[in-house]
Amino acid sequence: MSDTPDGLFPITQATVQKVFDFVYAPWIKEMGFADFVAREGFVSIRLPLQDKLKFSSGAVCGQALMAAIDTAASLASCTGPRVCKGTVYQHTHFLRPAVNDDFLIEARCCASARRAPISNAGSRLPRPASWSHTGCWSLPSEGVQTRAESPPATMSGQ
Numbered sequence: 001m002s003d004t005p006d007g008l009f010p011i012t013q014a015t016v017q018k019v020f021d022f023v024y025a026p027w028i029k030e031m032g033f034a035d036f037v038a039r040e041g042f043v044s045i046r047l048p049l050q051d052k053l054k055f056s057s058g059a060v061c062g063q064a065l066m067a068a069i070d071t072a073a074s075l076a077s078c079t080g081p082r083v084c085k086g087t088v089y090q091h092t093h094f095l096r097p098a099v100n101d102d103f104l105i106e107a108r109c110c111a112s113a114r115r116a117p118i119s120n121a122g123s124r125l126p127r128p129a130s131w132s133h134t135g136c137w138s139l140p141s142e143g144v145q146t147r148a149e150s151p152p153a154t155m156s157g158q
Helices: 016-023 062-076
Strands: 034-039 042-047 084-093 103-112 117-124 132-140
Touching: 016 034, 016 062, 034 062, 042 062, 062 084, 062 103, 062 117
Parallel strands: none
Antiparallel strands: 034 042, 042 103, 084 132, 103 117, 117 132
């Protein structure tokens, strides 16, 4: 991988698309994420509904939603003064099958352990619906894994 271009980090609204294009694997880029919103401690992205992400039943594959949630959480972990890398833990609850619409993925850095941010991220339909959510613990850029207490239990859905 080439050297990181200057000015990408911390991630801002002005740099979020550039960071996404520079950092992520081709198969993640092929998921078609759009409508990136970034501010300190927060990132949202839209995952467009696509046939290639569906099971034969029409429901969106959970692995696609997890990849989207992980992408948003990893971007959010780089919006503050301490840039982190790598998700080390995810815990997910799928509340119902994901069908028939794009998904809005939101991630918030909601706390900090000794050296790593804790993010709470989730997916929902753009109109009001139940959240699927996950807690993500990020690995500090120094490479030291830290354990954290449990993340907040719910997303605000706002």
